[in-house]
Amino acid sequence: MKNIILELNELENMERVKRLKLINSISGVKSANLVGTKSKKGISNLCIISSVTHIGSAPPLIGFICRPNNEVKRDTFNNIQENPYFTINSVEQSKINNAHLTSAKYDEEISEFDECDFNEIYLKEFPAPFVSASRIKIGLKLQQKQKLINGTYFIIGKIELLIFPNSNFEKLMEESIGVVGLNTYYSIKKIKELDYVRIKK
């Protein structure tokens, strides 16, 4: 099969939306999650993200990309400045449409929990809202807010609270929802589990 070969200048000259879709998709499937935050004024915010990254397990750190005025709105970024606690919540298959709606730009006085039909809950006195319907709920405290070369921020939090159903962990993971690009959602199906490879050759 013939290949498409694009060099930097061709990418730069590509029509904006076409380039955005291509570059967002090309690195493959991402995990869909919802970030919950709360402003100093007490208004909660919920926003879908696809950039959740494992940073390390000791201490337990997770990061995500915060794009001012874009995929992740300023509300999330502003709220984390005001209140350094946030939550990462799994997207459930039955709530994909609702989760996707959180990517719209709502006024800052509006909570996406209300607008997109999610129940917010507060657990163990953690000072940020969790998504009641999410099987996996992660409560994090901001540790690093790193500006990147294009003006976006890499937000890193330490896990302070972790909640998940007491069921078969592998089955739990098989219910993960993936996203490619900005708006196509996928279920996942296990192909194989391999042994750890740690031999020095």
Place this chain on the structure above:
Amino acid sequence: MKNIILELNELENMERVKRLKLINSISGVKSANLVGTKSKKGISNLCIISSVTHIGSAPPLIGFICRPNNEVKRDTFNNIQENPYFTINSVEQSKINNAHLTSAKYDEEISEFDECDFNEIYLKEFPAPFVSASRIKIGLKLQQKQKLINGTYFIIGKIELLIFPNSNFEKLMEESIGVVGLNTYYSIKKIKELDYVRIKK
């Protein structure tokens, strides 16, 4: 169903491997890719990663986490210091076992291309090796090497060359391989494609 609730001190006191598996898995499915680099001495290196992140599309930027002495070995990190060009290549379903083998620690004189049975190719005079078998091949130049709070690095590159089959793009994306944790591989299946939501309410 009853939930498991873990607070930070319980995570910190958890047995190391159990914690590592839990924290690596809990944020959901990730995209499996292979990073190709080349040392100043001309030895190529190939390493599987699950932390590829979309940073932006104008300029086209992709990042990944580089863990010295861990998931991504020092070879990748050292090579990028010596030669700031690297490639990101899709993992194909038929090559999952080979891709997984690149996570072993080999001596720096050994190329994982040879050791794990991948053919390396050089395209358009790009100064880093691509994986011949990968449908999607991305050539990048280092733009930012950001140390994170736990000593790992966030490596950001600009796409200078992008190669993918001239076929149905959606079908191409449906062949993405996902990974949960460190060693369980998944195929993906489209659930739904939704419209962009960009209305200011």
